[in-house]
Amino acid sequence: MKRLLLLSVFLLPFTTFAAGPEVKGVSKDWGFLGPFGKYDKSSLQRGLQVYTEVCSSCHSLKYIAYRNLSDLGYNKNEIKAFASSFTVVDGPDDDGEMFERPGRPADFFVAPYANDNAARAANGGAYPPDLSLITKARGGGANYLYSLLIGYKEPPESIEVREGLHYNKYYSGNLIAMPQPLYEDGVEYADGTNASIEQMAADVTEFLTWAAEPEMEARKRTGIAAISFLLIMAVLSYIAKLQIWSDVKKKKA
Template sequence: MVIGKGALLVTGAVLGTGILGAKIAHASEDHAHPPHYPWNHNGAAESFDAKSIRRGYQVYREVCSACHGMEYVAFRHLGEIAFTAKEVKRYADETEVWTEPDENNEIHKRPAKSFDYFPSPYRNKLEARAANGGALPPDLSGIVKARPGGEDYVFALLTGYDNPPAGVELREGLYYNPYFPGGAIGMAPPLADGSVDFVDGTPATLSQMAKDVSTFLAWTSRMEQDTRKQFGIKATVGTVIVAAAAWYWKRFKWSTVKNARIHYRD
């Protein structure tokens, strides 16, 4: 069999692309992959844990909100799953948000309302970068969807801070975390045992706080998840009922027609 030059060129290009892709994929493996944790809310018929969301919001409010905003989450959303209307109003009243510019092009702060969205700790991105050494703290509204691994990644990141391995040197202001791309992260370890005092009395260990705030962030990223699961269950049950009724109609109601015989007289 004779192979033309064109076929050889195409084959070489394919193999070369494959090798280059493998090298790129290998080069991107500069961080550890988070293990998979058995989150209850990821089950086919499981819903979010409201108590964990309450604790997770407390962790966000008392720790994470100092650097991270959630511009797509409003206070009223909290009342849809874990908080009463009175609690939502109280949390909003305790928070200040920036007003729109007035006639003098000046902005002021006012107590938030239930329809207001969680405020950013900074007025703009320039101020955020200036306060964080040039780095821009990401918005946490959809962080679980935005990061490969979802809540597994968030939990692993929060609990994965460690001393750098031998031969790895970090410049000042960076911390070692094997789950962060590159291993060097500018965010100091945000959580430690006892960082918050949970209202419900749950011991505030590092893993407990990381688990609760990861659950909270998973919910803010997928608020519609429980509603979709409920609709899916209802649709499945309805489909089974309709299928059973159709089978009954075909099996019994049409049995006389299907089994009918025609006799002709001579």
């Protein structure tokens, strides 16, 4: 009995206390996981296309600037052209008036609504959150986002779906105000990839994971360099220790 008690105390930190019914999402084998993980550039580019053509009509991405898209493999001219396809509200000018101009690489992604209230008003009172940090803001991260995007299914008969809500297998409580955003061939991929719901969900998830942590690859590289350095130093110190103490041992004998 005592042992059992001890064991449960030991295991306590490893248990999770979920609020509400626990729904397990889909786990994907993402290439960006693990100490050597890297983003897949073509997937990032397709994800940008999905965000731009689908999600950006409701969700902002306010911490990413157009020039950050160089991480996705675009050159300066491509970024300039992309930025200038958006209209930015700037100002005030000398007369105190706000004015519109084409976007520049240094601008942050243009938001779909002027402010939070406008966003709520356009979405039946529900607020479409900014997506810049969404994979960090939700438990489950990339897997949760992916599951949510493929989780729109026919509701079971026991569930009543009120107007303005939609059934989603992986959303906590199962009723979400966001209508299903992805449908087969919802975008026509520039690189010819078949745009299935799963493919678009995976690509936009890869893109939003990058948006939440653009410096991930550099961080992992630094970590590996630091650990290699420490390992080499450990071996060198051990050899030095053997050398220094070898004398002492000899005298003893």
